[in-house]
Amino acid sequence: MKSRGWFRHSVLALGLAFLYLPIVSMIVFSFNNSRLVTVWDAANSPTLKWYRLLLTNEQILGAAWMSIKIAAMTATGAVILGTLAGLALVRFGAFRGRAFLSGMTTAPLVMPEVITGLSLLLLFVALEQLTGWPQGRGMLTITIAHVTFAMAYVTVVVQSRLTGFDESLEEAALDLGARPAKVFLRITLPLILPAIVSGWLLAFTLSWDDVVISQFVAGPGSSTLPMVVFSKVRLGVSPDINALATIMVVIVATGVLLSTWWMRRQERRRAREVQMARRDDQ
Amino acid sequence: MADKPPESTSQRAIEPGREYVRIENVSKRFGDFVAVDNVSLTILKGEIFCLLGGSGCGKTTLLRMLAGFETPTSGRIYIDGQDMSDTPPYARPVNMMFQSYALFPHMTVAKNVAFGLEQERLSRPEIERRVTEMLEIVRLGELAQRKPHQLSGGQRQRVALARALVKRPKLLLLDEPLGALDKKLREHTQFELINLQERLGVTFIVVTHDQEEAMTLASRIGVMDRGEIVQVGTPTDIYEYPTSKFVADFIGSVNMFEGQLVEDEPDHVRIRCPELANTVYVDHGISSAPGATVWVAIRPEKIELSRQRPPATENVQQGVVKEIAYMGDLSVYLVKLDNDRIVRVTLPNVERHADDRISWDETVWLSWHPTSPVVLAQ
Incomplete structure (x- = not known):
């Protein structure tokens, strides 16, 4: 028994180390005073100097703002298109071209990003030559590109939520006199909202950390944050990147922890209420 | 009909x-x-x-x-x-x-x-x-x-x-x-x-x-x-x-016997069922040709059980009690005929104590009133 417990603990420790050691070391080095990333300057550390430096770095702040804008637009666009695609796939039965649409929406999930990026670039160039739109490449083309692949993820999330959806709820609303559009807004939409929200967050994250596709369809002056990080690292890792990454990790971790805690609480409350309700029949 | x-x-x-x-x-x-x-x-x-x-x-x-x-x-x-x-x-x-x-x-x-x-x-x-x-x-x-x-x-x-x-x-x-x-x-x-x-x-x-x-x-x-x-x-x-x-079969339970119409008068019919020893006498006429194949349906609660043979020569049948299911308000008896056919009978449990209640493996007589059977042609 005792030896098994010991084994289990060491496996757990190894697994955690494998996953989190890189991140922990990055966070630690973000407080390092030395210019050299791998050398710990014990005399003057820890310091917040790289964080201060970051806040005055126009390039990085600009790229971060650009990334946020693109990610938000991408998420919104992907959610609208993905929800529509999900609805069509689950609800419209066996319409012509259903298998085709299903295949096409999920293709970006498995398509190598290099190919997606390249094909989109070619499309944008050809379009510009033919119609004059989109003019050059920049934020707009990056957003469109991100929407095309993020939409696939949203479709999958919404689709799975709709598959478990009790359609008699919609029928009940129709029966009570609501027209189909109203039924969608008052019944269907609120009930698939959790899927739409998680789809939105997923699309936001996908867009936020995409480098490859952005690289293809970005133009001058439209570098996203990951692109800036990537190009800076190529010239050698500078400690302010550590600081930037640490900030991002903290933001993401806080978000995840908060939402997990909130969901747990909801679940527990719900379970308690259901228990109490059962008693009323007896 | x-x-x-x-x-x-x-x-x-x-x-x-x-x-x-x-x-x-x-x-x-x-x-x-x-x-x-x-x-x-x-x-x-x-x-x-x-x-x-x-x-x-x-x-x-x-x-x-x-x-x-x-x-x-x-x-x-x-x-x-x-x-x-x-x-x-x-x-x-x-x-x-x-x-x-x-x-x-x-x-x-x-x-x-x-x-x-x-x-x-x-x-x-x-x-x-x-x-x-x-x-x-x-x-x-x-x-x-x-x-x-x-x-x-x-x-x-x-x-x-x-x-x-x-x-x-x-x-x-x-x-x-x-x-x-x-x-x-x-x-x-x-x-x-x-x-x-x-x-x-x-x-x-x-x-x-x-x-x-x-x-x-x-x-x-x-x-x-x-x-x-x-x-x-x-x-x-x-x-x-x-x-x-x-x-007849879907609503409630019923005992169904196939048989031939042997006598068809305006006020009664007689049906001969191969599975039953005696003819079935029904006290109303039906509109079907003599000799036609019909089904006789009798509800379990409309059959009586007795140890003595009832005086009638029709609508009676001997059998052995094979199974009794006590359901509280009533009991279900499964009675086996000579030809292994099982007939279902239900009796209300009117008394709390009935010592002479018919029991397992007893030979009993089944009987029913001429109004009880339903004659079905399909």
């Missing part, structure tokens, strides 16, 4: 009212599958009509066509004299209570009930007044602010009912209204439903697979089998005067 008395008195009287729903030669096909096959039905104003049948018999499809969720492949549906065959569900003067109740999980009880009224664009105070009134009727007043998951099964059922009734429909469709409730609650709710229906004067069409439910609720029952209506009548009609083997 059996003559039946003109009036069955144990039923609640149906107001000889005018017809409210007319289903005319309605069929529904899904691909090759015929779900509803040329059904014609008339449902009267203010009655509780039960569509009864096993799963896949088409009863739910028929109900969904009345609600407007399915359109008939052929035939017409008239509600209150108006052709509703192509009217979408939201424009019909009909409301439905779903088997799953289909309560909107993101709305409170009050919001659920108010939903239908909001679609009618009534004023806020008017909606509030009617919701409160309806919740009082189903005794849910103090639960108005709860969400569906905070309700028990019985409470949910009442919310679903309130939500459908608050629109004051002239016709309410109920899909297995008591299916999700446990037995005790179900009985109680049945009587509540009837009460409510009488109070509000709404016409009910109920779909159910549970014959007991149909019997207690319905003023008339339509038995369905493989997409067709096989018999329509009051619960007594359906139980005592089934017109086919299917109905």
Whole structure:
């Protein structure tokens, strides 16, 4: 028994180390005073100097703002298109071209990003030559590109939520006199909202950390944050990147922890209420 | 084919009212599958009509066509004299209570009930007044602010009912209204439903697979089998005067013997059944040719058991008690005949102590009154 417990603990420790050691070391080095990333300057550390430096770095702040804008637009666009695609796939039965649409929406999930990026670039160039739109490449083309692949993820999330959806709820609303559009807004939409929200967050994250596709369809002056990080690292890792990454990790971790805690609480409350309700029949 | 008395008195009287729903030669096909096959039905104003049948018999499809969720492949549906065959569900003067109740999980009880009224664009105070009134009727007043998951099964059922009734429909469709409730609650709710229906004067069409439910609720029952209506009548009609083997067998339990018609007079018939030692004498005439193959159906509670041979020479049969199932209010005896045929007999347990009760492996005589057997030709 005792030896098994010991084994289990060491496996757990190894697994955690494998996953989190890189991140922990990055966070630690973000407080390092030395210019050299791998050398710990014990005399003057820890310091917040790289964080201060970051806040005055126009390039990085600009790229971060650009990334946020693109990610938000991408998420919104992907959610609208993905929800529509999900609805069509689950609800419209066996319409012509259903298998085709299903295949096409999920293709970006498995398509190598290099190919997606390249094909989109070619499309944008050809379009510009033919119609004059989109003019050059920049934020707009990056957003469109991100929407095309993020939409696939949203479709999958919404689709799975709709598959478990009790359609008699919609029928009940129709029966009570609501027209189909109203039924969608008052019944269907609120009930698939959790899927739409998680789809939105997923699309936001996908867009936020995409480098490859952005690289293809970005133009001058439209570098996203990951692109800036990537190009800076190529010239050698500078400690302010550590600081930037640490900030991002903290933001993401806080978000995840908060939402997990909130969901747990909801679940527990719900379970308690259901228990109490059962008693009323007896 | 059996003559039946003109009036069955144990039923609640149906107001000889005018017809409210007319289903005319309605069929529904899904691909090759015929779900509803040329059904014609008339449902009267203010009655509780039960569509009864096993799963896949088409009863739910028929109900969904009345609600407007399915359109008939052929035939017409008239509600209150108006052709509703192509009217979408939201424009019909009909409301439905779903088997799953289909309560909107993101709305409170009050919001659920108010939903239908909001679609009618009534004023806020008017909606509030009617919701409160309806919740009082189903005794849910103090639960108005709860969400569906905070309700028990019985409470949910009442919310679903309130939500459908608050629109004051002239016709309410109920899909297995008591299916999700446990037995005790179900009985109680049945009587509540009837009460409510009488109070509000709404016409009910109920779909159910549970014959007991149909019997207690319905003023008339339509038995369905493989997409067709096989018999329509009051619960007594359906139980005592089934017109086919299917109905006799489907409703309650029955002992069925195949036989030949040997004597057919206006006032009686004699039937010879190979499985029974003596002829079966039935005290009313039927219109069938002598020699025709018929089936004799006898309900288990209409057979008497005795140790002594009854004086009659007909409608008696000897056998051995093989099994006794004590059910509290009554006992079921399975009696085996010489030819291994098992006959089911039920006897009420009138006395608490009956020491000379017929017991296992006793040789007994079965007998029945000439009015009891039902003769069926199909």
